Amino acid sequence: MKPNNAVTPVQLAVTIISTIIGVSILGIPNFVTEKVGTAAPLSSVLGVLMGGFGILAITLLGRRFPKQTLIGYNQEILGKKIGNFFSIIVILFFLTLMGVETRHFAEVIVGSLLPNTPISIAIFFMIFLCASVSFLSVSTFVYIHFFYLPFIIIPLLIILLPSIQNVTYYHLLPITGHDVSIRMLFSGGMNVTQAVSNFMVIAMLIPFMKNPQKCVKSGLWGYAIGSLFFIITITIALAVFGAEEMKHLLWPTLGLGKMVRIPGDVLSRVDAILLIAWIFAVFTTLFSYYFLYVRGVAELMRSSRYRLIAFLGFPFVFMVASLPQDIYEVYYYVLEVTLVGLIITIIYPVLLFILSIIRRQRGITE
Amino acid sequence: MSPIFKKSPTNKEGERFVPNSSIIQKAQTVYFTPNIKYNFELFTSILQKDADFLSKKFKVFGETPAVLICLKSLVDMEKIERDIIKQLQNKKHPDNSHTPITTYIMEDVLYYTAVETVKNLAAGIESLLAGKALVFIEGIEQAMALDVYTQEKRSIEQSETERVVRGPRDGFIESLQTNVALLRYRLPVPEFRVEQREVGTRTKTKIAICYLDDIVNPELLEEVRSRIDKIVIDRILDAGYIEHYIQDDVTSPFPQVQNSERPDRVVGNLLEGRVSILVDGSPFALIVPAIFVQFYQTSEDYNERWIITSAIRIIRLAALVFSLTFSSFYVTVLSFHPELIPATFVVAASSGRQGVPFPVVIEVLIMEIAMEILREATVRMPQQVGGALSIVGVLVVGQAAVQAGFVSPITVVIMALSTIGSFATPSYNVATAFRVLRFILIILAGTFGLLGLAVGIMLVLNHMLSLRSFGVPYMAPFSPGNYQELKDSFMRFPIQWTKERPKHLQPQDKKRVDNRKYNKRSGGEGNNET
Numbered sequence: 001m002k003p004n005n006a007v008t009p010v011q012l013a014v015t016i017i018s019t020i021i022g023v024s025i026l027g028i029p030n031f032v033t034e035k036v037g038t039a040a041p042l043s044s045v046l047g048v049l050m051g052g053f054g055i056l057a058i059t060l061l062g063r064r065f066p067k068q069t070l071i072g073y074n075q076e077i078l079g080k081k082i083g084n085f086f087s088i089i090v091i092l093f094f095l096t097l098m099g100v101e102t103r104h105f106a107e108v109i110v111g112s113l114l115p116n117t118p119i120s121i122a123i124f125f126m127i128f129l130c131a132s133v134s135f136l137s138v139s140t141f142v143y144i145h146f147f148y149l150p151f152i153i154i155p156l157l158i159i160l161l162p163s164i165q166n167v168t169y170y171h172l173l174p175i176t177g178h179d180v181s182i183r184m185l186f187s188g189g190m191n192v193t194q195a196v197s198n199f200m201v202i203a204m205l206i207p208f209m210k211n212p213q214k215c216v217k218s219g220l221w222g223y224a225i226g227s228l229f230f231i232i233t234i235t236i237a238l239a240v241f242g243a244e245e246m247k248h249l250l251w252p253t254l255g256l257g258k259m260v261r262i263p264g265d266v267l268s269r270v271d272a273i274l275l276i277a278w279i280f281a282v283f284t285t286l287f288s289y290y291f292l293y294v295r296g297v298a299e300l301m302r303s304s305r306y307r308l309i310a311f312l313g314f315p316f317v318f319m320v321a322s323l324p325q326d327i328y329e330v331y332y333y334v335l336e337v338t339l340v341g342l343i344i345t346i347i348y349p350v351l352l353f354i355l356s357i358i359r360r361q362r363g364i365t366e
Numbered sequence: 367m368s369p370i371f372k373k374s375p376t377n378k379e380g381e382r383f384v385p386n387s388s389i390i391q392k393a394q395t396v397y398f399t400p401n402i403k404y405n406f407e408l409f410t411s412i413l414q415k416d417a418d419f420l421s422k423k424f425k426v427f428g429e430t431p432a433v434l435i436c437l438k439s440l441v442d443m444e445k446i447e448r449d450i451i452k453q454l455q456n457k458k459h460p461d462n463s464h465t466p467i468t469t470y471i472m473e474d475v476l477y478y479t480a481v482e483t484v485k486n487l488a489a490g491i492e493s494l495l496a497g498k499a500l501v502f503i504e505g506i507e508q509a510m511a512l513d514v515y516t517q518e519k520r521s522i523e524q525s526e527t528e529r530v531v532r533g534p535r536d537g538f539i540e541s542l543q544t545n546v547a548l549l550r551y552r553l554p555v556p557e558f559r560v561e562q563r564e565v566g567t568r569t570k571t572k573i574a575i576c577y578l579d580d581i582v583n584p585e586l587l588e589e590v591r592s593r594i595d596k597i598v599i600d601r602i603l604d605a606g607y608i609e610h611y612i613q614d615d616v617t618s619p620f621p622q623v624q625n626s627e628r629p630d631r632v633v634g635n636l637l638e639g640r641v642s643i644l645v646d647g648s649p650f651a652l653i654v655p656a657i658f659v660q661f662y663q664t665s666e667d668y669n670e671r672w673i674i675t676s677a678i679r680i681i682r683l684a685a686l687v688f689s690l691t692f693s694s695f696y697v698t699v700l701s702f703h704p705e706l707i708p709a710t711f712v713v714a715a716s717s718g719r720q721g722v723p724f725p726v727v728i729e730v731l732i733m734e735i736a737m738e739i740l741r742e743a744t745v746r747m748p749q750q751v752g753g754a755l756s757i758v759g760v761l762v763v764g765q766a767a768v769q770a771g772f773v774s775p776i777t778v779v780i781m782a783l784s785t786i787g788s789f790a791t792p793s794y795n796v797a798t799a800f801r802v803l804r805f806i807l808i809i810l811a812g813t814f815g816l817l818g819l820a821v822g823i824m825l826v827l828n829h830m831l832s833l834r835s836f837g838v839p840y841m842a843p844f845s846p847g848n849y850q851e852l853k854d855s856f857m858r859f860p861i862q863w864t865k866e867r868p869k870h871l872q873p874q875d876k877k878r879v880d881n882r883k884y885n886k887r888s889g890g891e892g893n894n895e896t
Contacts, residue, residue: 011846114702114815121814125821133828139839139846140832147831147845272706272816279820 009218016222022285029237036188039177047192054346059219062206070203099320135306155277194338371837393487440497480513525627542646571602639873655836689787702815727812
């Protein structure tokens with residue numbers, strides 16, 4: 001009889017999708033367009049392809065070491081001390097990223113929903129939500145992702161599909177942008193890569209799969225579908241607003257939501273649905289970061305006191321989230337942190353994978 | 367391989383100890399003698415104060431003195447007189463026989479099936495308490511225990527908690543034997559098992575674990591057995607006591623064990639691969655494992671047309687979601703985000719609120735509490751007073767409160783909708799869980815608006831997603847998803863299309879209908895008929 005609680009390939013893909021779709025989906029069209037103008041769709045495709053190396057490396061590593069998590073094969077490939085050092089860096093990075101993105105989330109909530117509420121309330125709620133489930137089992141982690149995905153994707157489609165009737169096609173032209181150098185194209189694409197390359201948590205899930213050999217295919221599918229939503233969102237937002245108008249919109253996706261009308265006038269603002277869906281999306285994303293932290297630290301310390309670890313991470317994330325002064329500083333931090341993140345989420349796994357090939361190491365397979 | 371149906375290993379197991387009755391313990395070493403007077407006094411010293419203790423002296427075969435003792439509250443007096451005493455007095459012991467007198471009596475005189483001999487006082491008392499009559503005969507140092515147990519029970523009626531329009535009308539009663547008979551009647555197959563256990567150190571309640579041998583997963587069955595064997599308690603007064611001890615998460619507001627008064631429902635679940643636990647003295651059967659979707663399904667769903675049933679199930683689910691979120695959504699919209707709903711609605715709602723002295727959240731909370739008080743009062747009141755109560759409820763809480771400007775009319779409407787929503791749920795226990803959680807959501811929504819509401823709903827959802835009932839994910843088949851099981855979840859597809867048993871139960875026999883067997887049999891029968 002097969003165990004009930006093993007992670008299936010579909011669940012792995014779903015986890016990647018709901019992790020990728022997160023805080024940044026609201027603002028990403030603005031970021032990219034600001035850099036490359038009408039070349040945004042092209043440049044985001046480039047960015048997604050760059051991120052593809054990361055997911056490929058992570059899943060290939062998972063296939064090579066099917067019984068070990070990131071922490072485990074770090075030790076195996078780099079040696080115990082250096083491996084642990086890098087593991088700690090990865091964990092710290094994701095905690096910091098979580099802090100910054102929580103703040104980003106709180107700024108949007110306070111800016112668009114609750115102007116009179118202190119920002120720390122929104123920060124507290126989000127971290128509390130993540131921490132309150134992060135000490136549970138891997139299967140619960142996957143179930144939560146699986147359950148929320150429809151509530152994230154369907155509202156997103158409700159916003160995106162009707163927006164197509166507002167599209168002005170010349171907003172997309174020229175596809176290569178006005179005087180955009182290759183370097184600029186890549187740097188714009190990098191923004192997208194920064195947004196979609198936060199899938200590292202799957203390195204903690206692959207050993208719990210029934211058949212870890214299948215992780216590469218489902219990982220790539222999950223990444224492709226998740227990042228497709230980014231490309232579509234960027235393209236439609238650009239086609240609706242145009243490059244010039246977009247620069248004045250802090251959250252273009254929310255702007256799309258404001259333009260949609262539902263017949264029957266049940267809700268006067270459809271963007272509220274989008275905001276709730278977005279809260280779900282942010283939760284699943286940050287939950288992935290926090291889960292990586294809890295599981296990672298537990299494995300490093302060889303303990304199973306997940307509750308305690310989850311509790312101890314709380315103040316750190318809260319502190320990081322409280323650091324920036326205003327929304328512009330938040331954006332500055334987000335871009336800086338995720339830029340450093342590219343080294344950790346893409347270059348590092350690729351190097352690790354190459355190193356494991358050179359040293360001819362393989363994990364224990366049954 | 368990890369254990370499937372087990373609890374998480376962090377749960378501590380209580381140490382097991384069984385306190386024995388001190389009387390029984392002392393009586394273990396007291397043996398009967400050939401002297402019936404001495405034997406008789408052993409019992410009177412313990413039971414003489416009991417009003418239902420009965421003794422009758424008579425002569426076996428008209429010569430040997432004997433005495434019969436029993437507790438008359440537990441036995442069928444007519445049976446004793448007609449089948450025991452009359453037989454023993456009238457028959458004659460053939461003088462030439464070499465068989466001992468007890469063997470002769472047991473084999474030739476009494477045509478009883480349930481006769482046994484007891485030798486010591488402890489066993490004697492226990493069989494008296496189990497509804498047996500003891501017969502002592504002069505010169506014999508053992509007693510015959512004859513089972514003449516009878517019990518008062520009510521007749522089989524339709525269950526009050528799970529009424530149906532179309533479907534069988536019989537419901538369980540308190541007697542375990544009758545309940546098992548109701549199940550046997552529907553399952554005349556040799557694979558149907560009824561394992562008996564005794565729980566409760568003082569009440570000695572009989573419970574029966576029922577399952578189908580070739581369907582149920584053996585690991586699940588073993589887990590059910592071990593959880594029941596671990597129960598240490600002095601009393602089991604209802605199936606609810608068992609439920610408390612075998613559930614996975616004690617701190618959760620959600621029921622993780624299903625209960626039902628309907629034999630057809632229990633049989634349906636047994637056929638899916640679940641295990642049912644019947645408790646003597648309780649008309650409720652427990653069914654494990656339970657998942658969330660079961661709590662808004664009824665047994666009637668399978669009797670009516672599938673399209674209509676599917677629609678009704680969706681309405682029930684919507685009603686449940688309504689009862690949880692509707693009033694808190696109203697609070698958050700009126701107090702934080704009036705721009706979310708069309709302006710005409712806002713005008714209507716806020717003009718109705720003119721003169722209401724409280725903020726919306728307080729108003730809604732007061733009304734919800736009043737509603738809960740009304741509901742509780744209706745349940746507890748004798749039926750004769752019920753009419754007066756509904757008048758008070760309608761007039762005072764509804765109309766008068768609105769006219770006095772105490773609450774706005776729209777609040778009353780919202781309240782009524784959310785309350786009716788919770789009444790539309792077939793399972794009382796899951797409806798109450800949502801009703802209690804509703805209060806937390808109202809407070810969250812009233813303080814932090816849409817964010818508070820979203821966070822509250824997510825906390826509830828996350829909790830439900832983390833729940834397990836005997837290792838089965840509570841939110842199956844939504845998460846982890848399973849297409850086959852979705853056919854019988856918030857929808858009900860035609861029974862012909864749902865050929866597989868739920869996968870999360872991992873039954874031994876995965877298919878409800880084996881196609882090959884089915885075709886062969888129906889083909890053969892078809893030929894005979896034509």
